[in-house]
Amino acid sequence: MEPIKIDINPRIPPLPKIEDKTKINLRYTLISPYVSAHIYWDPKIGEVIYNLEEPLLTEEEKSFLEILERNLSEMINVDIVIQKTTDAMINYIDKTSRLLITELGMKISNQSYKKIFYYLFRDFIGLNKIEPIIKDYFIEDIECNGVNTPIYVVHRLYRNMRTTVKYKTIEELSNFVEKLAQRTGKYISYASPLLDGSLPDGSRVNATYTKDVSSRGPTFTIRKFTKTPWTPIQLINLKTLCPEMLAFFWILLDYKTNILIAGGTASGKTSLLNAIAFFIPPEARVVSIEDTKELNLSRENWLPSISRSSVGLEKIGEVDLFSLLKSSFRQNPDYVIVGEVRGKEAFVLFQGMASGHSSISTMHADSVNTLIKRLETPPIELSPTLLNTLDCVAIMTHAQVGKQETRKLREIVEIVNVDSKGVTLTNTPFKWDPKDNSFYFNKQSKVFEKISKRYGISIEKLYQEFDKRSKLLYELQKRKIFDFHQTQKIINQYHKSPDSVLRAFGL
Numbered sequence: 001m002e003p004i005k006i007d008i009n010p011r012i013p014p015l016p017k018i019e020d021k022t023k024i025n026l027r028y029t030l031i032s033p034y035v036s037a038h039i040y041w042d043p044k045i046g047e048v049i050y051n052l053e054e055p056l057l058t059e060e061e062k063s064f065l066e067i068l069e070r071n072l073s074e075m076i077n078v079d080i081v082i083q084k085t086t087d088a089m090i091n092y093i094d095k096t097s098r099l100l101i102t103e104l105g106m107k108i109s110n111q112s113y114k115k116i117f118y119y120l121f122r123d124f125i126g127l128n129k130i131e132p133i134i135k136d137y138f139i140e141d142i143e144c145n146g147v148n149t150p151i152y153v154v155h156r157l158y159r160n161m162r163t164t165v166k167y168k169t170i171e172e173l174s175n176f177v178e179k180l181a182q183r184t185g186k187y188i189s190y191a192s193p194l195l196d197g198s199l200p201d202g203s204r205v206n207a208t209y210t211k212d213v214s215s216r217g218p219t220f221t222i223r224k225f226t227k228t229p230w231t232p233i234q235l236i237n238l239k240t241l242c243p244e245m246l247a248f249f250w251i252l253l254d255y256k257t258n259i260l261i262a263g264g265t266a267s268g269k270t271s272l273l274n275a276i277a278f279f280i281p282p283e284a285r286v287v288s289i290e291d292t293k294e295l296n297l298s299r300e301n302w303l304p305s306i307s308r309s310s311v312g313l314e315k316i317g318e319v320d321l322f323s324l325l326k327s328s329f330r331q332n333p334d335y336v337i338v339g340e341v342r343g344k345e346a347f348v349l350f351q352g353m354a355s356g357h358s359s360i361s362t363m364h365a366d367s368v369n370t371l372i373k374r375l376e377t378p379p380i381e382l383s384p385t386l387l388n389t390l391d392c393v394a395i396m397t398h399a400q401v402g403k404q405e406t407r408k409l410r411e412i413v414e415i416v417n418v419d420s421k422g423v424t425l426t427n428t429p430f431k432w433d434p435k436d437n438s439f440y441f442n443k444q445s446k447v448f449e450k451i452s453k454r455y456g457i458s459i460e461k462l463y464q465e466f467d468k469r470s471k472l473l474y475e476l477q478k479r480k481i482f483d484f485h486q487t488q489k490i491i492n493q494y495h496k497s498p499d500s501v502l503r504a505f506g507l
Contacts, residue, residue, distance in 0.1 A: 004094045004117050007032035008086060012137045015157055019403055021048055024158060030132040034118040037136060039158060050153055050161040052132055055115040064108055065116045069123065071100050076124070089125045093117075127183070128176055129165050134203070134224070141223050141266065146216020147173055154266070159405040170217045177207045177218045201225055202293045223266075229274035229296050231487040236477045239401075240268060241409040242439040243477065245430050247469035248412065249394075250279040250491075251462065255451045256334070256358035258389060260341075262365040263396030268407035269362040270294045272396055273337065276360065280335055282492040287328040289321055290339030298488040303331060321345040325352070333357060340364070346380045353389035368393050368413045372424050384422040390415045391447050401437050408432045414446045468502060469494075475505045 013028040025040040030052075038051040057065065075096060097120060101108055108116070122131045133142055133153060141154040147170055150162045167173035177195070181188040184197030184205055193209035202225030209218050230238075232246050252259060253276065263269045277297050280286060286302045288295050293306055305324050321338065322345040328336055329352050338349055338361040353359050365371035371393060375382045397410040412430040427446045432439050448462045472494070481487060494501045 004090060004114065006034070006090055006118070006121060008135055015138065017157055017404075021158070021403065024048055027053075030135050031118070034115075035132040037132070039155070039161065048158055048161045050133075050155070050163040052164060054132070055118055057115060057119075058112075061112050061116055064106060064112070065119050067104065067106070068097055068100055068116065068120060071104070072096060072120065072124065075100075086125065090121060093120055093124055128179070129167070130222075133163070133165070134222070139224060141221065144173070144220050146219055149216060173218045174209065177209055177220055180205050180207055180220060195220075198293060199225075204294070225294065226296075228484045230271050231482055231484055232275040232278050232473065233476045233487055234482050235271070235275050236473060237480075237482070238406070239437075240407050241272075242430075242441075243473035244441050244466075244470045245409055245412060245439065246276070246279075246473050247466050248430065248445070249276045250469050251451070251466055252391065252447060253279045253335075253358070253360075254281065255455060256356075257391035257447060257451070258353045258358060259360045259392055259394065260371065260390055261360070261362045261394045261396060262368075262371045263362075264364065264366055264398065267396040267398055269396050270339070271407075272394060272409065273339075273360060273362055277337065278488055278491050281495050284334035285332060286335045286337060287331055287333035288337040288339070289324045289328060289345075291321065294339060295337065298484060303328075303333075322348060325349060329355075329357060335360065337361065341380075343379045346375060346382060350382055350386045350389055354386065366397070367395065368415075368424065368426055372418070372422065376422050384418045384420055387415065387418040387424075391450065399432075399434060401434075416446050468498070468507070471507050472502065472505060475507060479505075 008031055010029045010032040015026065015028070018024050022041045022043070027036050027038045029036050034055055036053045038053055040049055040051070042049045072093070076092075094117065097117065101113075122128060127134055130142055130151065133139055133151075138156045139153050140156060143152045144167065145152075147167055149166060151165045152160060152162055154160055167176065177188060181195050181197070183199050184195065186195055186197040188195045188207065188209045190210055195205060195207040195209070197205050199205060199222070204223040204225070205220065207218065207220035235241055236243055236246065249259070259276070261269045261272050274295060274297075277286075277295070280299070282299065284301065286297065286299065288297070288302065288304045289307070290304075291307050293304070295304065305328065307319055307321050307324055322343070325336070325338065325345045325348045329348075334357075336349070336352055336357050336359045338345065338359065341349060341361050341363045349359055349361060363371060363374065365374055372387065374380065375387060376384060392412055392414045394412050395410045397408055399406050399408045399410075409430075410432050411428050414427040414429065416425040416427050418424045427444065428442075429445045430439065430441050443463065448459060451457065452459050452462060476487070476490065481490070490501060
């Protein structure tokens with residue numbers, strides 16, 4: 001028999017942005033040469049469908065697969081297998097399967113074996129039915145709401161879609177949720193039916209195990225981890241924000257101000273956080289603290305930390321955000337990045353801001369007023385005057401532009417003053433207007449005034465620098481410079497020699 005070849009990283013196709021959903025009809029490969037995604041408009045149900053096209057097995061091939069899976073599961077230790085490289089795992093499963101075929105005297109043609117092997121790869125090495133979806137570069141979220149209901153996905157270009165994948169029995173879905181728990185290194189059971197963890201690739205998993213918790217049986221949601229996050233230039237290209245907004249953040253980070261990014265679930269808070277982290281000076285020491293790994297910074301002097309949940313009732317081995325943040329300030333950071341502020345760690349973060357550590361963080365809130373209320377009320381309960389250490393808040397939002405679902409940086413709001421009663425005085429230098437889908441800027445930045453007083457730099461000079469950086473970012477977008485490392489290199493170069501970079505781009 002010929003050796004098995006599986007390509008789990010086929011070329012990412014340049015998919016078209018299609019405004020009219022009824023015109024969507026395209027295919028691209030997910031696992032070569034076996035699986036494709038077919039995305040099309042289904043007029044019967046009036047929805048876009050994400051159809052997984054996997055090899056079709058005959059009844060005989062299905063029975064061969066069943067026999068091989070049963071025997072393989074007795075022979076191999078999956079925990080050991082998944083620690084190897086993908087190629088080593090494919091070879092191992094291939095050799096063991098061929099050995100079994102010979103021992104059991106099974107007559108399988110080369111063509112049939114190739115199809116059967118795909119399912120062995122998918123179920124032993126991968127994540128069963130959803131393995132091809134996990135491999136789809138364009139998928140951001142995978143959502144299963146229970147038994148006998150289609151899995152839904154969120155696509156980078158075509159947003160929410162129902163798939164043709166579903167789990168037909170409670171047993172099948174329970175087994176899969178157990179497998180997810182195993183891959184995250186956590187434990188799920190009737191006694192402890194909720195799972196929150198990260199897969200080895202960094203994707204975030206949230207799952208429930210029993211019918212008592214969710215009426216349709218076990219459920220799971222996977223938020224996929226992008227190995228290379230959006231660069232600032234890609235966000236301009238997606239019209240999530242404008243070059244001037246990024247130039248503003250760039251200057252704020254140069255002068256060590258404190259920024260909070262707020263918004264609803266999946267509104268693009270972490271994408272913006274990753275993008276503005278590009279502007280942190282290259283020599284600066286950055287300490288980041290997260291619940292699950294979502295940050296990906298292209299820098300050497302970066303100390304990433306991730307919190308760890310406890311084991312058992314005695315809370316053994318727990319390392320929460322609060323203790324990580326407290327110890328991070330002893331690590332002499334220039335910048336502290338906190339993935340998401342939810343509880344008592346906010347107090348430590350704001351104390352750090354007050355003592356001169358520049359901080360960037362995200363928080364669930366849909367406006368500055370909601371954000372201030374969340375910070376002032378339990379469980380956070382910050383004193384209003386401590387909120388004055390915060391310089392500006394960026395509000396991310398979901399928006400409908402035409403028929404297209406998109407994400408926008410709705411506004412950047414500067415915190416001018418918070419009095420002892422919690423009354424907040426703000427200034428909004430940037431705003432997105434949904435009426436004409438345009439970004440507006442008023443040249444009255446209070447943070448620039450703060451920087452001017454603190455560092456003795458004239459306001460004029462700050463605005464000149466702001467204009468230069470806006471033009472440079474616009475030029476990078478015009479020239480389609482989207483590569484992660486190339487973008488970082490140009491920004492780092494600007495820190496060292498701004499004039500030579502501007503000259504290189506004809507500015």
